[in-house]
Amino acid sequence: MSNYQPLDKSKHQELKIKPIHPCVLAKEKGVIPIGLRETVTACAEYPVVFVKDDSTGQFRLVVLVGLRPNQSLFYSSDGWLGKHIPKSARSSPIALTQIASDEHSLIVCVDTDSKMLSKVDGRSLFDDNGAQSDFLNELIADAEDLYADHQLVKPFCDLLLEQNLLSPFSLNVEAEDGSNLELKGLYSIDEAKLNQLDKDMLIKLRDQGALPFVYAMLFSMARIDSLLKRYNEQSR
Amino acid sequence: MKKSSDKINSIVIVGGGSAGWITACILAKKFDCSDQANRLQITVVESPDIPIVGVGEGTWPTMRRTLEAIGVSENDFIRNCQATFKQGTQFFDWKNNSQNSRYFNLFSSIFDPSDFNLAPYWMMSGAKEGLSYADAVSAQGYACENFLAPKRITSKAFEAHQSYAYHLDAGRFSEFLKDHAIKNLGVNLTLANVVDAQTCEEGYLTAVVTREGSNISGDFFIDCTGFKSLLIGEKLGVNFNELGDILPNDRAVTMQVPYQDPNQEIACVTKSTAREAGWIWDIGLQTRRGVGYVYSSSFLTDDQAEQTLRSYVGLEADNLSARVIPMKVGRREKFWHKNCLAIGLSAAFIEPLEASAIFLIEAAANMVSDIFPASRSAMSLSADMFNQSFDFRWTRTIDFIKMHYVLSQRSDTDYWLAARELSGIPDSLQAKLDLWEQRPISKYDFSDINEPFPFESYQYVLYGMGRVPKDLPATMYTKANMANERFQQVKRARELICDGLPKHRELINQVCQFGFQSI
Numbered sequence: 195m196s197n198y199q200p201l202d203k204s205k206h207q208e209l210k211i212k213p214i215h216p217c218v219l220a221k222e223k224g225v226i227p228i229g230l231r232e233t234v235t236a237c238a239e240y241p242v243v244f245v246k247d248d249s250t251g252q253f254r255l256v257v258l259v260g261l262r263p264n265q266s267l268f269y270s271s272d273g274w275l276g277k278h279i280p281k282s283a284r285s286s287p288i289a290l291t292q293i294a295s296d297e298h299s300l301i302v303c304v305d306t307d308s309k310m311l312s313k314v315d316g317r318s319l320f321d322d323n324g325a326q327s328d329f330l331n332e333l334i335a336d337a338e339d340l341y342a343d344h345q346l347v348k349p350f351c352d353l354l355l356e357q358n359l360l361s362p363f364s365l366n367v368e369a370e371d372g373s374n375l376e377l378k379g380l381y382s383i384d385e386a387k388l389n390q391l392d393k394d395m396l397i398k399l400r401d402q403g404a405l406p407f408v409y410a411m412l413f414s415m416a417r418i419d420s421l422l423k424r425y426n427e428q429s430r
Numbered sequence: 431m432k433k434s435s436d437k438i439n440s441i442v443i444v445g446g447g448s449a450g451w452i453t454a455c456i457l458a459k460k461f462d463c464s465d466q467a468n469r470l471q472i473t474v475v476e477s478p479d480i481p482i483v484g485v486g487e488g489t490w491p492t493m494r495r496t497l498e499a500i501g502v503s504e505n506d507f508i509r510n511c512q513a514t515f516k517q518g519t520q521f522f523d524w525k526n527n528s529q530n531s532r533y534f535n536l537f538s539s540i541f542d543p544s545d546f547n548l549a550p551y552w553m554m555s556g557a558k559e560g561l562s563y564a565d566a567v568s569a570q571g572y573a574c575e576n577f578l579a580p581k582r583i584t585s586k587a588f589e590a591h592q593s594y595a596y597h598l599d600a601g602r603f604s605e606f607l608k609d610h611a612i613k614n615l616g617v618n619l620t621l622a623n624v625v626d627a628q629t630c631e632e633g634y635l636t637a638v639v640t641r642e643g644s645n646i647s648g649d650f651f652i653d654c655t656g657f658k659s660l661l662i663g664e665k666l667g668v669n670f671n672e673l674g675d676i677l678p679n680d681r682a683v684t685m686q687v688p689y690q691d692p693n694q695e696i697a698c699v700t701k702s703t704a705r706e707a708g709w710i711w712d713i714g715l716q717t718r719r720g721v722g723y724v725y726s727s728s729f730l731t732d733d734q735a736e737q738t739l740r741s742y743v744g745l746e747a748d749n750l751s752a753r754v755i756p757m758k759v760g761r762r763e764k765f766w767h768k769n770c771l772a773i774g775l776s777a778a779f780i781e782p783l784e785a786s787a788i789f790l791i792e793a794a795a796n797m798v799s800d801i802f803p804a805s806r807s808a809m810s811l812s813a814d815m816f817n818q819s820f821d822f823r824w825t826r827t828i829d830f831i832k833m834h835y836v837l838s839q840r841s842d843t844d845y846w847l848a849a850r851e852l853s854g855i856p857d858s859l860q861a862k863l864d865l866w867e868q869r870p871i872s873k874y875d876f877s878d879i880n881e882p883f884p885f886e887s888y889q890y891v892l893y894g895m896g897r898v899p900k901d902l903p904a905t906m907y908t909k910a911n912m913a914n915e916r917f918q919q920v921k922r923a924r925e926l927i928c929d930g931l932p933k934h935r936e937l938i939n940q941v942c943q944f945g946f947q948s949i
């Protein structure tokens with residue numbers, strides 16, 4: 195579990211961060227949320243789809259890293275087996291959160307339950323004078339980037355829904371070992387509907403900068419075969 | 431050559447309660463009135479002074495289809511109408527007046543009984559071990575007992591894991607539909623009090639006359655004026671046939687009971703509790719419950735009824751006011767006469783047990799939209815068809831409601847004894863009951879497409895009340911193995927389904943905050 199607390203110099207001055215496996219968060223996750231711009235890199239390696247969040251029903255953009263619920267074909271104790279490590283899978287105890295009362299201000303938080311925290315070894319968050327270390331600044335910049343990229347997902351998704359371009363699908367493949375691999379509740383771009391879209395709508399998608407991501411998602415469907423290949427190799 | 435006035439170009443709906451606005455929405459959507467080029471105009475005339483009846487909070491699953499068809503979002507509907515989910519009705523103390531007499535009439539069973547009827551096998555096995563019919567065939571009773579919702583926030587709008595209808599706030603519902611009809615469906619609204627109507631020589635209505643001075647003319651008129659029946663009754667004089675000798679309940683006393691705690695569980699069924707001279711409904715909305723005692727004034731005074739209702743609610747009733755609503759129980763001899771059609775309370779009303787009124791409004795609006803005559807010359811054929819259909823639907827509705835009383839073994843008051851007196855039981859009902867003493871209910875008992883209540887509802891009520899045929903010849907029911915397998919599957923399905931379902935209150939909160947997706 196995690197326990198995010200606002201980062202506070204007086205409370206957290208002595209905290210250090212141990213170098214640790216960069217994808218420890220992603221151990222038993224079959225899907226990993228990504229931001230919109232990340233789609234462009236992620237689509238080369240993983241199927242990029244939408245799934246619904248269990249507790250809000252809202253769409254999340256994710257990469258599939260397995261072919262069964264909670265199965266990861268990329269996690270290993272030696273490290274991530276893919277080239278692109280989804281940003282939200284890279285563990286960092288630093289995250290940004292919205293203040294409930296004001297959706298425009300963000301605060302920097304630290305996960306005080308994170309196994310990466312230590313008072314003895316690792317790199318310091320604050321320097322001896324109590325100022326933010328360069329290391330902390332880097333972590334904050336990463337967190338900001340992650341946050342901003344995730345914020346782009348909703349408008350993109352709303353646009354697709356408005357144009358009726360998303361369709362639900364289930365993934366159902368048979369592996370070499372005879373097992374039936376199934377994932378339900380996935381949503382992706384409906385290519386047929388995209389091809390029928392009238393000109394004005396297409397221009398709207400282009401002007402809003404959505405087209406590259408639409409095509410990235412479409413192309414990424416070919417990665418389902420790569421997942422299956424990986425599964426077959428791992429289960430041989 | 432036909433005169434141009436023969437064509438039907440304008441519809442005037444008088445009355446802005448649930449009936450008026452449901453009808454306006456269904457017709458406007460069907461005839462695409464938001465399209466400027468469309469020549470068919472729909473106008474609703476609503477009195478700014480006469481309030482709507484303001485009750486009618488229970489619906490049937492047909493409402494899902496209706497809302498989807500008229501193009502409203504389920505999220506908006508739930509947020510604006512205080513709406514909650516309804517998975518059926520739970521009856522208390524109807525069988526007899528002992529403490530443990532309760533049963534469910536649910537909206538969905540795991541297996542479709544018209545495909546393979548489990549009822550006889552339940553009678554020969556489960557029933558003997560005390561398993562209720564509802565639990566033998568459905569997971570919904572269990573869900574209701576545990577305040578579970580019928581779906582999850584990840585389900586799409588209007589889609590159900592388990593079939594459901596809604597509970598809603600009647601006042602807000604009319605406002606919500608009104609808004610949608612005017613903004614999105616191209617319906618016109620006139621606020622005025624209708625005092626009279628004009629007719630032509632052949633007795634067709636030509637215009638309604640308002641107190642405010644203007645006449646509103648039209649080619650087709652729909653009377654949705656509630657118990658008043660301004661057009662079909664007062665103006666056109668179509669007879670009203672009372673039904674008090676079959677269903678004696680003619681009054682209701684109602685109360686709105688706010689939840690004490692905003693996190694209080696919300697019941698996912700309508701509760702119906704039998705009392706000395708009638709029954710009490712109890713419906714959970716988002717911030718309050720709506721409760722009401724429906725009773726017969728021949729057996730109970732208003733004060734007595736209010737006292738009973740207050741004691742049912744308990745301490746929470748102390749500072750709340752109660753409202754008495756007189757009910758006109760009966761039906762018009764005809765619902766469609768000349769160019770005037772009555773929908774809603776103006777057409778017919780029987781006591782609200784099993785919430786039949788709103789779904790018959792939906793059915794009436796759907797039917798008229800489908801057989802709508804393009805010209806006056808086609809009017810009388812459509813009218814005949816409609817009248818026949820709704821004569822049948824009301825007859826069956828009366829039978830079904832009356833059945834609840836006939837099956838009761840309560841004998842604690844004169845009211846309950848009178849409810850079973852033979853003279854008040856329609857022959858059509860008695861014939862069925864006699865048949866069902868001999869054999870299980872069959873899907874062939876309900877082969878008419880206009881049948882208002884489904885086969886399953888009769889099973890739930892009859893078997894919930896403990897009425898099963900005396901002996902079933904085992905030689906006729908030879909698929910016991912298959913049945914047992916299905917009973918096991920129902921049990922497993924119950925665990926599987928109910929495991930993943932959120933609490934009713936939790937789902938309502940999620941819908942209010944996030945909402946269902948449309949896919």
Ligand SMILES: Cc1cc2nc3c(=O)[nH]c(=O)nc-3n(C[C@H](O)[C@H](O)[C@H](O)COP(=O)(O)OP(=O)(O)OC[C@H]3O[C@@H](n4cnc5c(N)ncnc54)[C@H](O)[C@@H]3O)c2cc1C
Binds near residue numbers: 445475487600655789
């Ligand atoms: C106690 C009780 C409980 C009920 N419970 C249920 C239930 O659980 N489920 C269910 O399906 N149904 C229920 N019903 C029935 C349901 O309430 C009605 O069928 C439904 O509300 C439709 O009412 P209506 O629109 O016909 O009439 P009303 O709501 O009475 O509306 C009449 C409209 O006509 C207008 N009007 C009247 N006179 C004039 C005039 N002269 N000029 C202009 N306008 C005029 C009024 O302003 C109003 O807008 C219940 C009814 C009662 C009495």
